Amino acid sequence: MVAVVLLGFVAxxxxxxxxxxxxxxxxGEWIIYRGDQFEIRRISKGKEQSTFYDxxxxxxxxxxxxxxxxxxxxGESKTLIDQGEAWQYLAGGNEPEDNSWTGLSFDAKEExxxxxxSGFGYGDNDDRTVLSDMLNKYTRIFIRxxxxxxxxxxxxxxxxxxxYDDAFVLHANGRRLFNSSNLSVDKKTGAVSxxxxxxASNVEYFPLTEYASAFRTGKNVISIEGHNSTLDSSDFSLExxxxxxxxxxxxxxxxxxxxxxYRTDWFYKDRTWNGKIxxxxxxxxxxxxxxxxxxxxxxxxxxxxxxxxxxxxIGHWPFDGxxxxxxxxxxxxxxxxxxxxxxxxxxxxLNLNGDDQFxxxxxxxxxxxxxxxxxxxxxxxxxxxxxxxxxxxxSIGDNGWTDWRIHRHQxxxxxxxxxxxxxxxxxxxxxxxxxHLVAVNxxxxxxxxxxxxxxxxxxxxxxxxxxLQEDQDGWLPAVGANLQRRINSATSLEGEFxxxxxxxxxxxxxxxQARGGxxxxxxxxxxxxxxxxxxxxxxxRAGDVEKVAALLKSGVDPDATSRNSYTALAYAAARGHVDxxxxxxxxxxxxxxxxxxxxxxxxVAVGSPHVDAVKLLIANGAKLNAAQAQGxxxxxEAAFWGRPKMLEFLLKEQRVDPNxxxxxxxxxxxxxxxxxxxxxxxxNEPYMACVKVLLQNGTNPDLRWNRxxxxxxxxxxxxQEVGKLFP
Numbered sequence: 001m002v003a004v005v006l007l008g009f010v011a012x013x014x015x016x017x018x019x020x021x022x023x024x025x026x027x028g029e030w031i032i033y034r035g036d037q038f039e040i041r042r043i044s045k046g047k048e049q050s051t052f053y054d055x056x057x058x059x060x061x062x063x064x065x066x067x068x069x070x071x072x073x074x075g076e077s078k079t080l081i082d083q084g085e086a087w088q089y090l091a092g093g094n095e096p097e098d099n100s101w102t103g104l105s106f107d108a109k110e111e112x113x114x115x116x117x118s119g120f121g122y123g124d125n126d127d128r129t130v131l132s133d134m135l136n137k138y139t140r141i142f143i144r145x146x147x148x149x150x151x152x153x154x155x156x157x158x159x160x161x162x163x164y165d166d167a168f169v170l171h172a173n174g175r176r177l178f179n180s181s182n183l184s185v186d187k188k189t190g191a192v193s194x195x196x197x198x199x200a201s202n203v204e205y206f207p208l209t210e211y212a213s214a215f216r217t218g219k220n221v222i223s224i225e226g227h228n229s230t231l232d233s234s235d236f237s238l239e240x241x242x243x244x245x246x247x248x249x250x251x252x253x254x255x256x257x258x259x260x261x262y263r264t265d266w267f268y269k270d271r272t273w274n275g276k277i278x279x280x281x282x283x284x285x286x287x288x289x290x291x292x293x294x295x296x297x298x299x300x301x302x303x304x305x306x307x308x309x310x311x312x313x314i315g316h317w318p319f320d321g322x323x324x325x326x327x328x329x330x331x332x333x334x335x336x337x338x339x340x341x342x343x344x345x346x347x348x349x350l351n352l353n354g355d356d357q358f359x360x361x362x363x364x365x366x367x368x369x370x371x372x373x374x375x376x377x378x379x380x381x382x383x384x385x386x387x388x389x390x391x392x393x394x395s396i397g398d399n400g401w402t403d404w405r406i407h408r409h410q411x412x413x414x415x416x417x418x419x420x421x422x423x424x425x426x427x428x429x430x431x432x433x434x435x436h437l438v439a440v441n442x443x444x445x446x447x448x449x450x451x452x453x454x455x456x457x458x459x460x461x462x463x464x465x466x467x468l469q470e471d472q473d474g475w476l477p478a479v480g481a482n483l484q485r486r487i488n489s490a491t492s493l494e495g496e497f498x499x500x501x502x503x504x505x506x507x508x509x510x511x512x513q514a515r516g517g518x519x520x521x522x523x524x525x526x527x528x529x530x531x532x533x534x535x536x537x538x539x540x541r542a543g544d545v546e547k548v549a550a551l552l553k554s555g556v557d558p559d560a561t562s563r564n565s566y567t568a569l570a571y572a573a574a575r576g577h578v579d580x581x582x583x584x585x586x587x588x589x590x591x592x593x594x595x596x597x598x599x600x601x602x603x604v605a606v607g608s609p610h611v612d613a614v615k616l617l618i619a620n621g622a623k624l625n626a627a628q629a630q631g632x633x634x635x636x637e638a639a640f641w642g643r644p645k646m647l648e649f650l651l652k653e654q655r656v657d658p659n660x661x662x663x664x665x666x667x668x669x670x671x672x673x674x675x676x677x678x679x680x681x682x683x684n685e686p687y688m689a690c691v692k693v694l695l696q697n698g699t700n701p702d703l704r705w706n707r708x709x710x711x712x713x714x715x716x717x718x719x720q721e722v723g724k725l726f727p
Contacts, residue, residue: 022069022248025499030526031534033564033596040529043067048252052264055566056574056608057541061259065252069497077245077498077505080147080158081222084128087145088113089120091131093138101144102223103174108144118143119163119239120226124200127237136231144223147242155212158244159498161507164226165200165237171223172214178206183227194229200237203523205496205507207247243498243505252493252508257485262388267485270478271392271407274354277479278319278344278380278434279303280394284370285312286442287378289455295378296436296453303346314367317479319350323359331363333479345380345434350479354385358481365471368396369404373443373467375419377406381437383430386413386679393437396477398484402469405482406439411677413718417449420467423458427451430679443467493522503527525563533560540568540584543577548584558589566595566604573601573617576610581617591622598629599637606634607641611649624654631663632671635694639672642686644693651697658699667703668694669710678718691722701726 030041036055041048048067052060088108090096100106116129120141131141149155160170167183169176179185182195208215226238262268279301287295291309295302303318316327321341323333336358342351350359361368368375381393386408393415395405404419416424419441429435429451438450444467448457473487498505508522527534536556539547548568552558561567569589572580585591592600602622605614618624627633635656638646647668650656661667666674672690677683695701701710708716714723 022497022499026069026248026497026504029529030504031529031538031562032524032526033562034524035564036596038565041526055604057571060264061257063255063257065255065493068251068253070249070251077243077247078150079241080149080244081145081240081242083119083239083241084117085145086115087118087120087143089116089129089144090114090142091120091138092133095140096142099171099174101142102171102176102221104146104219104221106144106221113144119237121165121200121235121237121239123233123235124165124237131236134228134236135233139228139231139233141226141236141238142223143226143238143240144221146219146221148219149215149217149244151217153217153244155215155217156209157247158208158212158215158242159247160206160208160222161203161241161243161505162206162224163200163203163237163239164198165235166198166229166233167194167227168238169225169227170206171225172208172211173216173220175214177208177211177214192227194227197229197233200239203239203241203507205498205509207496245498247496247498250495250497252495255489255493265485266389267398267482268388269355270358270481270483270485271388271390271395272354272356272358273352273381273391273393273480274387275384276342276344276349276351276380276382276434277393278349279346280315280317280319280379280479281305281377282314282368283312283376284314284372284374285376286374286440286445287376287438292378292438292440292450293453295438296450299436299452301345301380301436312372314370315361315363317361318347319344320347323350325362329363331361331367333359333361335359336481339480345436349380349382349434352480354387354391358483359479360476360483361479363476365396365474365476368477369468369471373441375404375441375468377437377439379437380434381429382432382434384432386411386430390482392478392480392482394477394479395482395484396471397473397475397487398482399472399487402472403484404439404441404468406437407482411680413679415449415451417447419447420469421447421458421460423447423449423456425449425451425454425456427454441468495522502531527562532556534562536560536568537562537565537571540572540577540580541575543572543575543580545577545579545583548580552583552587558584558587559593561595564596566599567593567601569593569617570595570599570601570604573605573610573613574608576608576613578612578616581613585620591617591620592626594626598627600626602626602634603628603632603637606638606646606650607643609643609645611646614646614649618654624650624656627662631661632666633660633662635660635668636662636666636671639668639687639690639694640675642672642675642690644686644689647690647693648697651693658694658697659703661703664705665703666705667699667710669699669701669703670705670708670713673710673713673717673719673722676717676719676722681721684719684721688722688725691725695725 026043032039039050039052041050049064051062090113119127120129121127122131167180169179228236259265313327315325315331325331337356339357340351341348389411391408393406397403406417409416409424413428413430414426417439440448446457446459495508504526506523536551569584602617672687676687711726
């Protein structure tokens with residue numbers, strides 16, 4: 001298990017005197033599957049703790065929070081309209097003649113409306129009814145569905161759950177109820193405008209309490225206008241549900257997470273810098289090209305600046321053995337975990353360990369988002385090691401476009417600057433040498449980034465540059481770190497619990513201050529871990545033969561799955577539990593039953609090191625040519641998960657064709673190389689071994705995926721060590 005690290009004192013918040021029924025319904029363990037991970041969430045006595053696992057059942061990280069409930073849930077919840085149900089819809093640029101389509105008397109079939117499953121949309125590969133003609137043709141779709149509300153139902157406990165991109169208007173029984181907050185209607189002309197784009201990243205919860213009078217027991221109809229922001233928008237989504245029953249509001253605070261590697265955390269170790277930073281200066285204006293050339297001083301640098309250049313100086317931190325601001329503005333820095341000093345470009349430099357050291361600058365947060373709308377930042381730096389994505393030199397946060405930041409670009413050896421627009425310089429800087437950087441946001445004109453006086457810029461492409469935004473969270477800039485996770489953790493999260501018979505729906509309200517992971521993976525439909533089918537999956541992963549036998553004897557289907565899970569047979573094989581595999585097969589488990597991503601137990605197991613388990617599946621009829629949702633077969637999965645011994649078994653003993661291709665043309669070589677990172681030999685080692693096995697067994701390196709052969713892919717991704725393996 002992963003140990004939980006608590007950041008500071010955690011207050012013990014209780015459920016409160018007025019929430020005994022809701023608290024009772026929530027207590028216990030709940031499980032949800034997402035992608036190739038699953039989460040077990042434990043709720044008890046004012047605390048919530050989640051452990052996240054990979055698909056094999058290996059713990060990845062933990063999250064904990066204090067939990068306070070503010071209302072009671074009465075009665076069992078019920079889904080009145082679920083995901084994926086059939087709706088009547090009108091699309092293709094056609095529009096209703098009047099508002100009658102929102103009422104029960106409307107005959108959609110007679111009017112030529114179509115029927116399709118929700119969600120409706122295009123462009124993001126998750127739509128059940130694909131609107132392939134919507135792009136560049138029309139921006140509105142109309143959907144309606146009749147449904148029943150049971151007798152005795154409390155109409156004040158109706159709610160809509162909806163994923164949408166970009167906006168919607170909701171009607172019920174001929175009455176317009178409300179619209180999404182980003183949509184506005186001109187009262188004089190009736191023209192609709194979308195104020196900002198809205199991505200369909202999560203299901204959002206809208207209680208219908210104040211609209212209870214619009215509904216009745218028996219037959220009802222709900223009607224929705226879905227709006228796209230522009231004709232050329234890259235995607236559109238509309239996926240509604242209707243709920244009835246108890247719900248309870250919650251507030252989460254003191255959210256903390258404990259991670260093992262950067263692979264599971266977007267802000268791993270605050271993206272701390274491993275290297276030196278020297279002679280930092282920040283201005284509340286955009287320096288000219290000539291002024292920047294003067295600071296560069298033909299690569300020699302200069303600690304002194306002229307009176308003219310010093311105009312608009314917010315602060316100057318030489319880092320010559322201390323963290324003082326020598327500009328006269330008194331914005332002295334404060335060190336975290338005793339950062340050290342070493343020889344720099346100009347005297348000494350800040351020397352950071354890449355683990356837990358950084359410096360926060362002094363003054364007020366607003367000092368660093370000046371009202372001028374422009375800013376210039378200059379310093380020298382070096383790299384000891386790149387070991388985290390978006391490893392940060394200087395940042396005031398990561399709240400979308402509104403916070404400026406200077407960091408390594410993703411996992412590349414380059415630097416990028418974000419400040420109302422984005423620019424990136426391709427100069428290679430991970431050589432241990434000191435390099436000079438200047439970042440400029442010139443209000444309304446452009447952002448510029450200079451590395452060793454070589455310039456990259458973004459002029460907005462004709463759409464303009466976003467000006468600096470007034471700081472919202474009050475956190476000061478960090479030198480050598482990005483503190484957005486700490487900012488997130490300091491922000492309480494609000495939402496709704498909707499308990500049902502064996503499941504729990506969780507909805508967290510969107511928060512402009514809680515970004516970058518804290519409110520991600522919070523929502524969804526959880527099922528009780530004690531549910532017999534969940535218990536079977538858990539026991540199979542754990543290799544608990546006695547528990548599996550008892551559950552099967554009680555009548556649990558050996559092929560049962562949870563939403564988005566694999567089968568018990570797949571989990572047992574992935575963990576190498578041969579005895580459980582034999583038991584499940586003896587109880588008629590389907591050895592080719594597909595689960596999440598259309599993966600059979602074999603396709604799951606070849607991503608593990610357990611060759612014996614795969615042999616057992618094959619001996620009992622597992623199909624070697626089975627393909628998952630993207631058309632990948634067993635050798636692709638083994639290569640993707642870095643399993644060279646499994647690949648060797650499949651290619652040599654099972655004589656699988658080494659040149660099999662997935663749906664888009666990828667070979668096993670492409671799959672192995674897609675997981676490799678430049679400059680990370682330890683991480684790349686198992687994938688390198690897979691590449692060698694594939695080449696030794698006849699894989700053709702000239703086969704292309706889109707335009708890339710394996711060698712071209714290696715060169716494009718700066719995987720020089722792979723390129724050397726090709727003839």
